[in-house]
Every structure is written in structure tokens, then in C-alpha cells.
Amino acid sequence: MIDCPLPRVEDDRVLLGHGAGGRLSAELLDALILPALGRGGAATSAPLEDAAVLPTDDGLVVTTDGFVVSPLFFPGGDIGALAVNGTVNDLAMRGAHPLALTVALVIEEGLGLADLEAVVTSLGKAANDAGVPVVAGDTKVVGRGHADKLFVTTTGVGRRIPGLDPSAARARRGDRVLLSGPIGVHGVAVLSERENLGFVTDVASDTRPLHRLVQTLAPLGGHLHTLRDPTRGGLAASLNEIAGASRIHVEIDEESLPVPEPVAGACELLGLDPLHVANEGCMVAFVAAEVAGDALRLMRSLPEGADAVAVGEVTDGPPGRVVLRTLVGARRVLDMPLGEQLPRIC
Amino acid sequence: MIDCPLPRVEDDRVLLGHGAGGRLSAELLDALILPALGRGGAATSAPLEDAAVLPTDDGLVVTTDGFVVSPLFFPGGDIGALAVNGTVNDLAMRGAHPLALTVALVIEEGLGLADLEAVVTSLGKAANDAGVPVVAGDTKVVGRGHADKLFVTTTGVGRRIPGLDPSAARARRGDRVLLSGPIGVHGVAVLSERENLGFVTDVASDTRPLHRLVQTLAPLGGHLHTLRDPTRGGLAASLNEIAGASRIHVEIDEESLPVPEPVAGACELLGLDPLHVANEGCMVAFVAAEVAGDALRLMRSLPEGADAVAVGEVTDGPPGRVVLRTLVGARRVLDMPLGEQLPRIC
Numbered sequence: 001m002i003d004c005p006l007p008r009v010e011d012d013r014v015l016l017g018h019g020a021g022g023r024l025s026a027e028l029l030d031a032l033i034l035p036a037l038g039r040g041g042a043a044t045s046a047p048l049e050d051a052a053v054l055p056t057d058d059g060l061v062v063t064t065d066g067f068v069v070s071p072l073f074f075p076g077g078d079i080g081a082l083a084v085n086g087t088v089n090d091l092a093m094r095g096a097h098p099l100a101l102t103v104a105l106v107i108e109e110g111l112g113l114a115d116l117e118a119v120v121t122s123l124g125k126a127a128n129d130a131g132v133p134v135v136a137g138d139t140k141v142v143g144r145g146h147a148d149k150l151f152v153t154t155t156g157v158g159r160r161i162p163g164l165d166p167s168a169a170r171a172r173r174g175d176r177v178l179l180s181g182p183i184g185v186h187g188v189a190v191l192s193e194r195e196n197l198g199f200v201t202d203v204a205s206d207t208r209p210l211h212r213l214v215q216t217l218a219p220l221g222g223h224l225h226t227l228r229d230p231t232r233g234g235l236a237a238s239l240n241e242i243a244g245a246s247r248i249h250v251e252i253d254e255e256s257l258p259v260p261e262p263v264a265g266a267c268e269l270l271g272l273d274p275l276h277v278a279n280e281g282c283m284v285a286f287v288a289a290e291v292a293g294d295a296l297r298l299m300r301s302l303p304e305g306a307d308a309v310a311v312g313e314v315t316d317g318p319p320g321r322v323v324l325r326t327l328v329g330a331r332r333v334l335d336m337p338l339g340e341q342l343p344r345i346c
Numbered sequence: 347m348i349d350c351p352l353p354r355v356e357d358d359r360v361l362l363g364h365g366a367g368g369r370l371s372a373e374l375l376d377a378l379i380l381p382a383l384g385r386g387g388a389a390t391s392a393p394l395e396d397a398a399v400l401p402t403d404d405g406l407v408v409t410t411d412g413f414v415v416s417p418l419f420f421p422g423g424d425i426g427a428l429a430v431n432g433t434v435n436d437l438a439m440r441g442a443h444p445l446a447l448t449v450a451l452v453i454e455e456g457l458g459l460a461d462l463e464a465v466v467t468s469l470g471k472a473a474n475d476a477g478v479p480v481v482a483g484d485t486k487v488v489g490r491g492h493a494d495k496l497f498v499t500t501t502g503v504g505r506r507i508p509g510l511d512p513s514a515a516r517a518r519r520g521d522r523v524l525l526s527g528p529i530g531v532h533g534v535a536v537l538s539e540r541e542n543l544g545f546v547t548d549v550a551s552d553t554r555p556l557h558r559l560v561q562t563l564a565p566l567g568g569h570l571h572t573l574r575d576p577t578r579g580g581l582a583a584s585l586n587e588i589a590g591a592s593r594i595h596v597e598i599d600e601e602s603l604p605v606p607e608p609v610a611g612a613c614e615l616l617g618l619d620p621l622h623v624a625n626e627g628c629m630v631a632f633v634a635a636e637v638a639g640d641a642l643r644l645m646r647s648l649p650e651g652a653d654a655v656a657v658g659e660v661t662d663g664p665p666g667r668v669v670l671r672t673l674v675g676a677r678r679v680l681d682m683p684l685g686e687q688l689p690r691i692c
Binding site for chain 1: 483
């Protein structure tokens with residue numbers, strides 16, 4: 001078990017970076033939360049997935065996610081749609097089709113009812129668009145200054161699509177790494193709204209449900225090894241999690257990475273790495289080499305996968321490591337981000 | 347549909363009382379949240395239950411609850427145990443046995459890691475005591491002043507106990523109203539800690555799981571009509587919800603109500619009504635008269651039901667109304683509380 005060197009030194013307090021999906025998040029989970037839950041030791045060596053299989057013997061999967069994005073409304077979406085799509089996607093990354101959602105709201109006293117109504121309407125519309133009912137909910141209100149407008153926690157229950165069993169631990173040597181669409185869009189869209197960056201135009205969040213894209217990959221069956229939606233921590237965090245859980249070495253071609261021009265420009269100006277920026281509407285898939293062409297064709301048959309590309313492969317090399325082959329032919333280690341680059345991005 | 351008179355007049359903003367489980371909460375739900383979710387009209391006339399049956403044809407039930415109790419630690423419990431027990435109990439009130447829990451944390455930057463560890467340890471212990479695994483989780487961190495230390499949202503999935511189908515809408519004329527134990531304890535315990543009321547001693551929260559108490563009632567089968575744990579809004583809110591959903595008239599004997607001496611004393615000093623104070627470890631049951639004696643015997647066979655008593659019955663009279671027969675023989679309407687008496691009690 002990890003000896004928790006980092007959290008303990010910072011005055012023994014929770015830092016913003018503990019929630020950013022990077023190394024600090026992983027350490028908080030491994031060193032404090034899982035052991036405190038009584039899941040230390042052997043259990044922590046199990047791969048951490050986006051969703052857990054229920055002990056019901058009938059392929060049910062469950063996932064939960066808290067959303068604290070600031071601001072509540074941003075180009076291309078809002079916290080309501082984000083919550084629904086994020087939860088649907090966590091189920092989808094385990095190869096599951098969503099059956100039902102629950103929603104719990106924590107509201108700061110003084111939030112405008114019009115804002116609340118807009119968020120809940122958007123949430124309802126996103127659930128309807130994804131074809132999944134909201135079956136239960138809860139509402140709490142806390143005093144002014146004890147929350148920041150609105151937090152939304154969604155939980156999803158889904159059922160495994162027959163034949164699919166993707167897992168962060170199932171990627172293997174020879175796999176092709178596919179990406180369903182451009183990266184960096186969501187994070188830059190939220191940041192541009194939050195910081196009033198007038199120079200960032202034409203960037204809207206990619207928040208969308210991905211379960212139909214996963215469904216369309218069902219013919220791949222067991223050849224579909226791993227799925228992950230690169231949200232907090234970006235593509236770099238997802239690839240590192242998969243490389244660690246599967247004990248594999250991943251090589252990514254920088255040239256092949258789809259980074260839209262406005263995203264690249266904004267990241268350069270702000271000193272951000274697009275590989276660390278959160279996405280909410282694309283996924284990375286590890287598939288056996290022999291089905292990579294089929295997988296790309298299937299993904300491209302849907303709008304949400306129209307720009308799907310191959311970005312790398314699993315090769316020989318030190319396991320647990322992700323390497324970027326740069327445009328000029330150099331190779332650099334693509335590390336797990338440490339803490340927050342962009343807090344409260346989802 | 348309700349015309350939403352109250353929320354709209356108060357400057358169109360969310361009030362603390364909207365989260366208190368009383369009339370304002372019900373109006374926010376009926377007038378804004380359910381219609382915005384696309385569940386207006388016919389759907390809102392369905393009774394609101396503590397947990398929803400999943401569309402899976404196999405008796406699965408799901409519930410979600412956000413916990414924002416302040417302070418995090420109080421006599422008899424903390425936010426971690428409260429979250430687990432509250433969610434187990436919401437499943438139990440639908441006659442379901444818990445199968446799995448998920449936990450989502452929203453943490454304020456600066457929370458002591460020792461406090462976080464204490465809460466998560468208590469949460470894990472409560473889940474273990476209830477015999478239900480925590481299968482998925484999520485952690486978010488927000489900046490200082492954007493939350494109040496820690497919010498916990500738990501979601502539970504359970505399976506119906508064969509033969510049981512309790513519902514807020516199934517109480518009927520002639521039913522006996524049973525209460526599994528003393529009321530007012532949790533609310534007074536939290537308040538005494540929050541407000542540093544030195545004169546309140548010997549009051550510890552009753553937070554505990556009630557699924558075993560429900561399991562022990564399985565022999566009653568269809569004669570067990572309704573179960574509810576009177577949390578926010580207290581016994582008065584639960585009885586009014588049941589009276590409304592079942593279109594029945596409920597009479598309660600004040601004399602029979604088990605209000606512990608320290609709770610009665612604290613409520614008198616503070617101007618609170620024990621019938622409006624939240625509970626976290628007792629339940630109210632509506633059962634057919636012919637099984638009332640059996641039900642009490644079964645409940646009393648477990649520690650959590652040792653003090654079970656009959657407190658009233660369903661009689662002729664205006665439906666949707668709850669009446670209290672007072673000690674001096676008068677009858678007064680026991681109304682739904684309007685808004686917050688004790689905010690952030692759970």
C-alpha cells in the first residue's frame with residue numbers, strides 16, 4: 001500500500017488538487033478513503049473503474065458522480081446536462097446501457113428559481129434524449145455561503161450489453177488505441193466562460209451521451225478490451241490509469257491527436273496541456289489490432305464518433321507508462337497530472 | 347397541478363425552508379422540479395415514496411439522499427453513519443433489503459484529513475454493520491467558502507422482500523398506526539451539539555438501520571400497508587404525506603406518543619414541537635387491525651423495536667387530514683410543517 005506521503009505533509013488538510021482526478025486524487029483514495037472504508041489491502045489492487053458491477057448476478061452496473069462545475073451554465077451545456085451525460089457515460093465505459101438515474105441536489109439558499117428551473121429542465125431533457133428515466137431524487141438547501149449555488153449528484157444503474165466486458169485492466173500488447181473525437185473542448189469551454197476569455201470563440205462543451213456509441217461496438221465482443229471517457233485529468237490521466245491497471249506500455253502519436261485549433265490556441269495562451277484538459281463527450285477505446293478498422297468504421301457511423309481516429313498502440317516497454325511520440329520524432333513520458341489544472345471543471 | 351404560489355413570491359429565490367421537508371419542499375418539488383423533469387401532470391399524482399422501483403422486472407428498488415448535516419459529528423453519530431443508515435432505511439421503507447451503496451463526497455478545501463478519515467471510517471463501519479457493500483464512489487473538492495466542510499450523497503440499490511409491498515398510498519380505513527420507538531431524539535441531539543446547549547444531556551441521535559426491523563415484519567405480508575421513517579419534518583410530515591397519498595383520515599393519541607423526557611424538556615425550552623423534529627432510527631407502520639398485535643410483538647423482538655407502540659388509527663373523517671387527540675381530550679389538526687424548524691438536520 002502507498003504510504004501517503006503527499007496529503008499528509010500539506011498541513012493535513014484537503015487541497016483543491018485532491019479533487020482534480022490526478023495523482024493527488026488517487027493518493028487520497030488509496031491512502032485514506034479505501035482503507036477507511038475497510039477496503040484496504042487486497043481490494044485496492046483491483047482496478048478502479050468508472051462503474052461497479054452489482055452483486056446481483058444479472059449484469060447490473062452502478063455508478064455515482066458529484067458535479068460541482070462552475071459556472072453552472074457554459075457554452076454547449078450546463079450542470080444538469082453534464083450530470084446526466086457524465087453518469088450515462090460512466091455506465092457506458094463498463095459496457096452497460098443505462099436503465100435509470102437518480103438525482104440529488106444541494107442548493108445554496110438564494111439561488112434563483114429560474115436558474116434552478118433551467119438546470120432541472122436541461123437535466124430532464126438530457127435524460128430524455130439519452131432514453132433513461134429519472135426515478136428518484138432528493139433536494140437539500142444550505143445557507144448562503146455554505147455551498148456555491150448548486151451541486152448535483154447523479155447515480156446511474158445500467159445493464160451490461162451482452163458480449164461486452166470492457167475493463168481498465170483488460171488492455172493488452174498489440175492493442176490499438178482509438179479516440180472517438182477531438183479532445184480539450186469541454187475544459188476550454190468552461191474556462192472561457194468562467195474567466196471571461198473573450199478571445200476564445202467557437203468552443204462549446206462536447207457534453208453528450210456515449211452509450212449509443214458503445215452499443216454500436218457490440219459486434220466487437222471480447223475484442224473490445226477497454227473503454228474510458230477522459231474527463232477530469234484529461235486523456236493523460238485516463239491513459240495512465242489504463243496503463244497502470246493493465247500493466248501495459250502505451251505509445252501515442254502526437255501527430256494523430258485531434259486537438260481543435262481554438263483549443264490549441266487557448267491552451268497555448270493559458271499554459272495548459274490539452275492532454276490534461278477534461279472532456280465530456282469523447283472516449284478512448286483499446287481494441288485488438290485485427291478489429292481496429294471495424295471499430296473505427298462502426299464509431300464513424302454515428303455523429304458522436306464521426307471524427308474517430310487511431311492515436312496509438314500498446315507496445316513493448318516498461319509497463320504502467322505512457323509515451324508520446326512527438327511531431328519532431330522525440331519520445332516523452334506522458335505523466336499523470338499531479339493535481340488541479342482546472343478545478344471544478346465537472 | 348399546484349400553481350406554485352409560495353416559492354414565486356419570495357423574491358423568486360430558493361429559501362432554506364425549501365429543503366426542510368415540509369410544505370415548501372413539497373411545493374418546490376411539485377411546482378418546479380417534477381414539471382421541469384418532464385414529470386408534470388399525471389406523473390405527479392403518483393405517491394412520492396422514499397425509494398423507486400426500477401424498471402427491471404425483478405423487484406429492484408433505488409433511492410438517493412444528500413446529507414448536509416451540521417455539525418459533521420454529533421452525539422450518537424456523524425454524517426457518515428447517518429448517510430448509510432438513512433439510505434438503508436429509505437430502501438427498507440419500500441420493503442426492500444439493501445444490496446449495494448454508492449457514496450459521492452463534496453469536500454470543502456481545508457477540511458482536516460483526520461475529520462475526513464473519521465467520517466469515511468464511520469461510513470464504512472455503518473455499511474458493514476448493515477451488511478451492505480459500498481461498491482462505487484466519487485470525490486470532488488471545491489474551494490474554501492464554496493461548501494461547508496463536507497456533503498455526502500448516498501444512493502442505495504435494494505431488492506424487495508418477497509410478499510411485502512408497503513407504499514405511502516396503501517394505508518386504509520381501520521389500519522392501526524404503530525411507531526417503532528421514541529421520537530425527537532435525532533433532531534435534539536444535533537441541535538444540542540450545534541448550539542452548544544449544555545442543558546441537554548443524555549440525548550444521542552437514534553441513527554440506525556431499520557431493514558432488519560422491516561425483515562422481521564415479512565410474515566405480515568400484504569397486511570403491512572405503509573412504512574415511513576419520519577426524518578425531515580418529523581412524524582407530523584410523514585403522517586400528513588401518508589394521509590394525503592392514501593386519501594385517509596388519521597387520528598393519533600397524544601398520550602401514546604413516546605417522547606423522551608429530555609427531548610420534551612429541550613423542545614419546550616426551545617419552542618419546538620417534538621412532532622416536527624427529525625428522527626433517524628424509528629419508523630411508523632400502518633397495518634391491518636387484525637395483525638397489529640402480531641406486528642408489535644415482532645417489532646419488540648429486536649432492539650431497534652423494543653419500545654414499539656400503537657399510537658393511533660385510520661378512522662372516518664375528512665381524508666388527507668391528521669388529527670391529534672390531546673391529553674385533555676381536545677382534537678387539533680396536526681398540520682404539515684411549513685418550512686424549516688431545524689435546517690441541516692440530516
